[in-house]
Amino acid sequence: MNVTYKIEHLTLQGKNEYAMRIFYRDILGLLEQQVAEHEFSYAFTASDQPFLNILFGGVAPAAQRGGLYHFAVLLPDTASLAALVERLIRIQYPLGAGDHDVSEAFYLNDPDGNGIELYHDRPKESWYWDNGLVTMGTNDVDVRALLAQKKDVWTGFPAGTTIGHVHFVGGDLAAGDHFFLELLGMDMTAAIADSAHFYSHNQYHHHHAYNTWLGSAVEMRQGDETGLVDWQVAVDENYFAMLRDQAISQVVDETTLRITDPFNNTLIVKK
Template sequence: MDTKPFIIKKITLRASNISVMRNFYENLLQFHVISETDSSVSYAFRENEEAFLTLEFGGRLRKKNTAGLFHYAILFPDVSSKATIVDRIIKNNYPIGAGDHLVSESFYINDPEGNGIELYHDRDSTEWIWEDGKVKMGTLPVDVQALLDQKNNHLDYPKNMKIGHLHFTGNSIAKSDEFFNELLNTDLVSFVGDTAHFYSQNHYHHHFATNIWEGENINKRNLLENGILKWELEVSKDYYDSISQRIIEKGIPFKDDENSISIEDHVGSKLILFKKI
């Protein structure tokens, strides 16, 4: 089955504090406003590009221990642009963490309402180690100064920026496997014991992950609270048709438009699948 393309196009977050959230995304991260209303704002990495992130305001504070988004991961096509935004974050004294995952090098921040953001750059895929269909990943220290030595003089997001993967907080690895492997037909490519599974298409190190580190008794996503509302994929016609058929066969409630179909995901937010035209 042809699975290409497989693109994470956009995520939408429910938010509440308009001024604080806009200050973070527009002044610290310097994303470009593509469109806005009284109750929402959409961002792209560069002017005249499609939005990859929308904030819909009017949310309320999220209760602890609920399923949802662990982080969304922004993939940089080069090291220098990633180093430049990391340098900016550090100079603004904004909390940041880091990890070398063997397949990639990542930095981690949270936005003001607790949505995790990973800023990462892939190592060449020829350096990824695959054994029996699983890719080797880990978490090692990062040489931050070596990275910062590669920064540019000013922040200018390059072409081909995108959301590289999404990592969810769930309440069941079995439900996650059912959603990603059985419904979306992804491959299980890595795991952390019985507490986190990683999934991919097209032999990528991972497009999705779910962990149960908050426990298995947490409630599913409340869409009125701050956090992820929906995420959008663009896929090939063959892949789209096969998923649509499985949704119908499994009796999963869905909304069907001409070239898109939407369903509830495994944590309670919405997945919208678009067919590549």
């Protein structure tokens, strides 16, 4: 079904306050505001509401945890992505990359180890669908061709930048399918063997993904460990009502629901 589904906000538990603030404010160029002692928010532009809060004072986990695999920042055009990638290359920030047919993406980690994807979508008319599944490969990005489309040096995120998707890692694909397909009512849009599934509304290539690449025994983030704490989406009234009527939902007020996801995080649903 066609629904309004917009990923609006994430909250992270952070550890390395000095390095994390430099990364998000000075390297990426996000707009920083102090919310409270050891808590900061970040927005793409001065006219945007913050999309990220970081609560510092967390501790590093003793082992890799399930939960956030990466959050993905969707830039509105190729030129903007090219300008940001050129900046990161110039300062020699470690990057990975993948041409996924529907998009070109670059991958990096923040100083606390949270994964981030920076990407732009190719025109939807060029996406290839077959029996409800979209073709998403992983090939080398033609970085030279991408950088050739840069128009200006990087001065910060342009208007129209959004959180494009959030990718999770856990230990059981069935748990991901149950949450995203049955409870959230999404469609499966792609699969990688028996290790990753992709989900979306409205025939987007994916709003979420769930992989088991850390193994079936992976434990979720606990207590004050670093990582994702909550994520927030804005939805339409009918979709809100569907989620409200499910036993998993805690009604906060007429416009807000709280749902515990399979990763010990909280999904906040707003209409």
